[in-house]
Each structure stands twice: as structure tokens, then as C-alpha cells.
């Protein structure tokens with residue numbers, strides 16, 4: 001065996017969504033964030049377009065992200081769906097997280113690559129980050145409120161029209177016991193053809 005498979009399997013199985021309300025105030029250092037981003041870039045990418053783009057918000061800049069998400073929620077949520085509780089949650093997340101990484105897809109000029117494949121590549125990159133975070137004992141939460149799929153969000157992030165914001169990855173050290181996950185056995189999700 002070339003690698004330690006039991007360790008990689010443990011990391012994959014232990015990657016868990018941990019919500020910012022369960023993060024401590026312990027800082028995630030910039031060197032660790034760089035490690036996450038570097039590992040992200042080793043995801044598969046059709047045509048090697050490397051469509052992932054990341055906007056990191058940490059320290060003071062977290063207020064910019066919080067303000068924008070709050071603004072977008074207020075402006076774009078129909079009255080009957082608007083909830084103060086939800087607004088408070090949205091604006092609190094960047095502050096509860098040591099680091100917030102806005103996940104973006106740059107739609108390059110290579111029209112031969114379908115957009116969905118560029119999005120898939122970014123999702124693989126995010127998984128690399130989440131696995132690396134898990135190895136550091138850092139929790140992650142991929143948040144995708146509807147308000148991010150919006151031209152104003154693109155402008156805020158300095159994205160072009162065809163680019164897409166795919167969510168925010170919130171990172172922090174958990175204050176709770178590392179959660180356990182559950183998955184369906186492969187019998188439920190696989191058709192074998194032999």
C-alpha cells in the first residue's frame with residue numbers, strides 16, 4: 001500500500017459539518033488557511049481550467065462579509081419569508097468563525113467545458129479544504145443561502161457576470177465534541193454490473 005489508507009479513511013469519515021455557533025474564539029492561523037487553499041488547488045479539473053476562486057475574510061474584514069450578507073438577506077427575502085432570527089444568524093456567522101472563505105467559480109473562456117463541470121471541480125476543491133481542516137481538528141460548514149446567487153453578491157466579490165458564488169465555508173475550532181455522522185450503506189446507492 002502506498003499510503004496509510006486507514007488514516008485517510010478516518011479523515012474522510014470524520015469530516016463533519018460543524019456550525020459556527022459551536023466554534024470557539026481560537027484563531028485559525030493564516031498558514032493553516034494557506035495549507036487549505038493549496039490543497040484545494042489539487043482537485044481534479046476538466047481541461048485543467050482550475051475554476052476555483054476563493055475570497056478569504058478574517059479579522060476585521062469579517063464585518064464586510066457580515067454586512068453584505070445581512071443586506072442581501074434584507075433586500076432579497078420576500079416579506080412573508082423574512083425572519084429576524086434568520087437575519088441574526090446570517091450576520092453572526094462571519095464573526096463566530098475565525099475564517100470565512102467565500103467559494104467561487106470562475107467561468108473561463110473555454111466553452112467546451114460545461115459550466116456544471118466547473119462547478120463540480122470547485123466542489124472537489126472544497127472537499128480538499130474540508131478534509132485538510134478535519135486533519136487539523138478544524139470544523140467547517142459550507143453555507144449556501146439563496147441570497148448568494150445574486151448579481152450584487154458577484155459585484156461585492158468582484159466576480160464577472162458568468163462567474164458564480166457557490167457559498168461560504170465557515171471555519172473554526174469546535175467547542176463541542178466532534179460530531180458523529182451517518183451514511184447509507186453502499187448497497188442502497190450502488191447498482192453493480194459484473
Ligand SMILES: Cc1cc2nc3c(=O)[nH]c(=O)nc-3n(C[C@H](O)[C@H](O)[C@H](O)COP(=O)(O)O)c2cc1C
Pocket residue numbers: 015016017018142143144145167181
Ligand atoms: C453544496 C453544499 C451546500 C450546503 N449548504 C448548506 C446550507 O446552506 N445549510 C446547511 O445547514 N448545510 C449546508 N450544507 C451542509 C450539509 O447540510 C451537510 O453536509 C449534511 O448535513 C451532511 O452532514 P456532514 O457534512 O456532517 O456529513 C451544504 C453542503 C453542500 C455540499
